[in-house]
Amino acid sequence: MDLDPSIREALAGVSTATLTTVLLKKGLRNVWMRGTRPIRPGQPRLVGRAFTLRFVPAREDLATPESWSSPISTRAAIEAMPEGCITVVDAMGVTDAGIFGDILCARMARRGIAALVTDGVVRDLAGVLGTGLPVWCSGAAAPPSVAGLTFVAWQQPIGCGGVAVFPDDVVVVDDDGAVLIPQALLAAVVEAAVEQERQEGWIMGEVEGGAALPGLYPPNAENKARYEAWKRGS
Structure with missing residues (x-):
């Protein structure tokens, strides 16, 4: 579902700090995704619908390099992402296995994905920065995702940084991190x-x-x- 341009424009002028206050007044206290820091200073404030990806703990028979060629893989998920979405990845807060590297981020940038948000980390940091894809994460680590995580699904409800995120909820990111707006409360x-x-x-x-x-x-x-x-x- 596309985000109405007028809503996107309006939210582009609203800080995540303001959004957390507004949502608090509406009874929602848990909307700021912990561990989602801008990978570089000065990234623009961005607004988009959430496209969710989910990892679970690594299991040796599933979390293998061969799994990258599976129909259920991060590679396949990237090809399903609509232009303008904000990809939100549940990495369970794991910080010693990078979920995406430079090649995957380059493909996302090429497909017009607005941003990557995760409570985990990326790898190939210099290359990721070189793609120009705006990223909010917990840092960088050299090992690949399969060193600590198993990818299982996309476009399902997830938890990212302790926040429940459903597909098509709206996400706003700026220098203070990533904030979720439930679809039902958007207007x-x-x-x-x-x-x-x-x-x-x-x-x-x-x-x-x-x-x-x-x-x-x-x-x-x-x-x-x-x-x-x-x-x-x-």
């Missing part, structure tokens, strides 16, 4: 998040002008009225 979250960003922009302007925080952040009734008047005039 309400977008509306609230855009408004919160606008209000916090106004508050920042007040702070830069010397205003004190009590009654301003969060705004009391007087400051809410001032903000609404500013909004009408802007």
Whole structure:
């Protein structure tokens, strides 16, 4: 399912920090994927639907180099990814086996995948960086995935960094990591998040002008009225 361009554009202007606050107000506390750090500074904020991949612990009869040629493989999964998706990989937090290397990331970049997000690590770090694919992960390790993991499926519910991720949920990534927006809450979250960003922009302007925080952040009734008047005039 494609993501509406207007929603993508709106979320591109909303930080993951704001999103976690908005989701907290809606009762969702566990939406930030632990261990998902940008592989390089300055990667753009990106928005996309989740395309999920799942690993389980390595089992010697299954986690072999021969498995890379199986119909159920990371190679096959990459060919099923739609353009513009954000690939979210459940690597169980394993940090001593790289799930993807430079060749797989190069293919993802070539196919127009927006980003790779995982609670695990990548390998061939210099090569991965050279592909230009934006990656959020826990670092790098030389051993291949089969040294510690068995790939089992794609487009199933997964856990990534302790967060439940379902196919077609929406993921936003920026310098603070990766945040999940449940598909069912998308419209309400977008509306609230855009408004919160606008209000916090106004508050920042007040702070830069010397205003004190009590009654301003969060705004009391007087400051809410001032903000609404500013909004009408802007």
